[in-house]
Amino acid sequence: MLDPTDLTKLVYDWNELDRRGPILRRPPRFVDETIRDGLQSPSVRDPSIEQKTELVRLMDRLGLHVVNLGLPGAGRRAQQDVESLLRTIVDENLKILPNCAARTVEADIRPIIDISQRVGVPIEVTAFIGSSPIRAFAESWDLDRLVRHTRESIELIVRNGLPASFVTEDTTRAHPNTLERLFRTAIEAGATRLVLCDTCGHATPDGLRNLLSFTKSLLRGMDMEDQVMLDWHGHNDRGLALTLAISALEWGVDRVHGCALGIGERVGNTSMDHLLLNLYLLGLIDAEAHDLSCLVEYVEKVSSFTSVPIHPSYPLVGRDAFRTATGVHAAAIIKAEAKGELDLADRVYSSVPARVFGRRQQIEIGHYSGRSNVIYWLREHGFDTTDELVDRLFDYAKSQGQTLSDDEIRRVIASGT
Template identity: 45%
Template sequence: MDKFADKKMASKLELNWEQEVENSLFCWNKPQGINKDEHYICDESLRDGLQDPSVTDPEIGQKLEFIEGLEKIGISRVCLGFPASGEQAYQDTLEMCRFIKREGFKIEPYCAARTLTSDIAPVAQIQDKSGVALGVTTFIGISPIRRVVENWCDYFIMEQSREAVSFALNEGLDVNFVTEDTTRSKPENIKALLESVKELGCKRFTLCDTVGQSALSGVDNIVSFVRNLPGFAKGEVKLEWHGHNDRGYSLTNGMQAWMSGCDGVHGTVLGIGERAGNTAIELLVLNRLLESEFCETSKSLVPFIEKCSSWFSRKIDENYPLLGTTVFTTASGVHASAILKSYERGSNKLADLVYSSVPASEFGLEQNVRINKTSGRSNVQFWMNKNNLHMNEDTSASILLHAKSKRQALEDKDIFDFLARNVNVS
């Protein structure tokens, strides 16, 4: 936006009126009190994400770069995979642990395991070999439907869980006891199992919306239920939420889990995962930033997720929040006029907020304007300014007339070709 730069107001004056305008915007949302100090994010891309049959398992070098990227965008915990599943998974996990130790990262690694000592033993071995404090999320399904399908009884689930947790604790692992399909399980079963496992010394628990059936009220009900169990209050144990997107609720459910009392929320990059996928970590990061404050890592988010798109072979949709190619773009004449006027006042902040709730510039991006049959003169003016060209009324009118004859927005090449054939510009 070079043409707009020379019209900027003096910095002090600009800051004053920009801040005044921003502060005057009324927000009907309830304050959610979400911040990075109290509410952390756990990345499950290398475990639950890879259960998506359409994605690619990244090479080990990409996995190391992936962990470095998670560190930069403020992810607190990362699942390194399921080392008991095979030799490659074991070796990749070991290499990632050594990398985390070598780089001195703050991110806390953990691995997944069924409630089997044979699954947990490799995690303990990797901790010993790497010298990294390692966690284990040991999981078992507890819902009525899983009990029927697996032919499990209360006694089996209880004993299997207690044996696995006891073994993991004795191995010095940070144990996270995970109840699969928690949101379709009976309160009395949840209570009995969690209280029994806690007696062993387990201090971290994950509630799973395994098939994505919860709505906001369900999230609040189950998190509140567990937090009200004796010894499960905030500060006594860590409570995490693992959601899926089958009903399209995963992001809002994750935010609700934080508000209802969970410390951590699980997710994957771009929401990769089986069926409709998991909660997208980049959208958790985005909304946590919007609820608190932007920091120096904000501009790392978009380039990192774009790399993840390549590593995991997951295309980013054009209208995907924050990352899509069209999310900060309009062709509307009314909207373009307001954005143009904001830039002409020398304010990126006004341009960001006049027709968007997400400030593009905080993420190293900017507003853009296209030209189609819904456009007006401001769209053309914006395009001319961006390309350092001058125009008159006739030029604007001819471009708009050309756009109105097309069924899609004009590409830059279309406009340049049209101008070359029909109009003299300088």
């Protein structure tokens, strides 16, 4: 049997070539936005409070550090849900910490203060304001107004003893002069965290690096680099959200935000499940701190609760993630299993170890299949692998234009022709 360390010798890992030092300077930290920003998708159904509670429990099992419970300023139902979820965190002694979103106006912040005081635990307030010139032009905002709202809102949060995080919407398209003035105002008013937002999914890796360099330089100049932490909140309009989130952690951001299944407005947010999966594969997830055995359940329940379907080819969780009907691929998996090497079978045609996450390799029969696919399927389903039956199924599969369903295969077997 192969030792797991021997398996790594069978893969030449170009990802690690010439890497100098650790990938991350500190353990990664996560903010789950599924039941707040994720629900801004126009295609989702708002889960019931019972379903949201179940998701918060799963987030806690996954070792996620913070959950955004919602935006209480949105109305009575949002306030009730936030308070109920907060009480669950307290009553069940969950480790996950709560935060809430708010516009930089008192009407949004007051309900968070009230809920915190009623339950008796602090809630991190993430107060957001638009910062890009395109938004300011559309809204007829001037910078003095933005500064005033920033100062007044952060002072209100701090005065009431709650952690204040300052969120600049559309940070990646904002002018540095605007960001400097807003960041300075927020920090001077007591904010201890800046959340850099790629609200429109505009950033590239170069843009992220430039923005982080600018922000860190500003904090150094204020002698606040150790007092003010940085978050990254990304959207996926260019399909770069996952790459940017990992890069943000690598370049020193304290926390990254994401949503299960990547749900969210327009094309969605950074996929939290893909983020956790990739950090695990990079060896950056502590198994004791993060129970990834429930990662598939987390995604499937978000899909069910929000009525957002999982695409068949969605990594890890999709129906086709570990499923093949291609003869060459199936043959390699079958031969690995025949050696008694399940770890090898998991990795010979996949970079993701299915069994670690409660999934398994599936060999199907289709028009690209070889005879080994047919023999494997028959054995797996308790049928004799006679030459006549194998030939009949093989010939039938070659005459079709798609992978055969189990029911279709059984009908061919039963027909005897």
